[in-house]
Amino acid sequence: MGGSAVHFSDPLAQKQGENGVKTGFDVSQPFELLEEIVAGWKESDRLDVLLLRAICVLSMSHPDQIDDGFPSHDIVEEVGRLRGRPWSSGDDKNQMSDDVRRYWNKLLATWEAKEEGIIQRLADAGASWVPRLGKTEGGGAGRPSRYRVEWSSRDAVLPAATALVESAASGSGGVQVRYISEDIEEAGVLARMFARGYHLKGWRRWVYMGLLGGPMLLCWLATIDVLYWMATAATIGGKTPLTAVLSMVVAFLATWSVVGSLLLLGKHNIVIAPWWMQSDDDDRLLERRYPPRYSQKMIKAVRYTTQCPLCGGRVSAKSGGFEFWGRLVGRCEHAPDEHVYSFDHVTRNGRYLR
Template sequence: MSIAPSLMTVTSRITAQAASPEHPANGVERGFVDLQDVVLAAHRLDALAARWPERKLLNVAVLRALLLLVQREPGQAEEGFDAWAIAAAVGTVIGRKWATGDTRDEISAKVRDQWQRLTSQTWPKKEEGIHQHFRDSGLNLVPTLSREEGGGQGNPTRYRFRLQHLPESDAGGTEQDEVGTVASAVSGRAPEQDVPGRDARVTYICEDVEDASWLARSFAQGFQLAGWRRLALRSAFILGILTVALMALLIPLTVVTTRSPGDIANAVFSAVVFGYAFWSTLGTLLMLHRWRIALAPWWMQSVDDDRLVEWRCPPRHADKSIKAVRYAARCPLCGGKVVACSGGMRHSWRIVGRCEEAPAAHVFAFDHVLREGNRLL
């Protein structure tokens, strides 16, 4: 079902607004192109939200309802829509009536509750991927959500959809374009001449970690390296290293105090087991300070072993943290999904992008800073 307004409808609304002297000025100029940008942005975001694993949640339905209203009435996006309009649009999104039989106050409370969940839980996890998607699509604007509290019966709370310029931390197109230009000059070909085959390239999108366990959830949301969290992580490292060191000391002590081959073998076995347990649990986190990104340990992993841990720090990011992430792209060869994962024996100590349809044949390099990669196989 197409929910974008027709060109004639959009044009008529723009003409009416342009002729209205009392139309307020705002952060986005209300010309023909800009209103088209609003519709296009809402349509793109709705298409993204329709593919989220959380798409069946009510707070995502509220977001898609707002996007539906924005596509129908783009000129109203800046002023916002009231809770009753959004509740009615939710019924269109989910295919059944929602909040029917409730009073206006009850409907308003339900929309407010779902909006709070959207802006505090779902949106922060998706925001980075949304920004990158819009940037990679050639748009220098990204959507933002806001709520303006009303006061009284005649001034209801309104939920707004706005466009703003990409933050400087996300608008890395200039630097990446310069790098791509240099690489193209060295290789003797223009970036736009890349075709599926040996010179195929992929662009990775950072996705939030889905269905994280309770232990990994703090890293999925970003483990801030400050305060008690930093102290707790450091204590875990120190305790683990001391335990492995003490177990390793048992080997020479056992050799000195006893000649029994069985006792020596037990000491060696114990040291190996504790060392492996420490490395598999915390070893990859120790590598982050040097490599900045690594495979997530087993207790963070999914069934597909495609979760990574990334060290984030200024100036690329606002603060210092360790975040569990997942990078994915579209395969230019077959259209399948490429995910960043272990390089295996052939690409040891590397993270590569493997196509889910042909994981052994369609393999790409992975650069978590530029978020792109050339074909390796």
């Protein structure tokens, strides 16, 4: 655990715990919040996610083991209780250790996709700490591996500019909804590249430039072809004027449908994702991220959602359509034309539009 991590067993935390009523410190609170967030995922019954929920529950029940973590047999028992039926082996320690290790590795991948949303939800709940997954490898001689959730100061983990925006945004007046960045689900091959964050450096930068340049080159060649025909039509004949113009229009529209969103990204920083990485709900966005708000320069495919305060439905950031031309707005799944909210991807705030 890093130097900035919160050790709940250090003298200060013990003092706060003994005087919890006076200081408001509750060692189980961060784990309770995290478990509540994770239990709300649609993947909450998946084994790798149950592993995380089990660690949170064990941390609330056994605060004296928070720093050391929990062995496989304790986690297996708690996972079985959460899912309502046994999991792994009840008496084979090697089998339990292998099962927990396998699903821990899957949990690490899930955590990477969900981490940003977790941090945002905790921040909106007033938390000043950020969770990380931690593991201590067993050393043999009957010493099992132990798994835990570590907590670090939010200011020590997030870039200063991001922490400043989050603090200011959460205290803004007139805010009616707070959006959360969600991971992309069931993404195709190309969408997965951007869902993990497409870093604009090295060979990736050249691939991205090729993705933009290829369709634009084809469009440029089609335009040259039309201009050449117009200059030589009287001499060599060929296409009719209508055919030539339609060829150019089709080339332009095809190019725009493929890379138009990427071209607008440099100006707007967040745009509707193109059709080839879009979902049935049309709520996938492309966001350009760069320092100082983020540690690295990248393009990331994301979804921003929240709960509608009017009906409880899910609100997703989508195209503003003709009424809100050029804007992204939050539309409720139950009343997409009536429950409409503004959308600010920097502050994650939204206000009722109509």
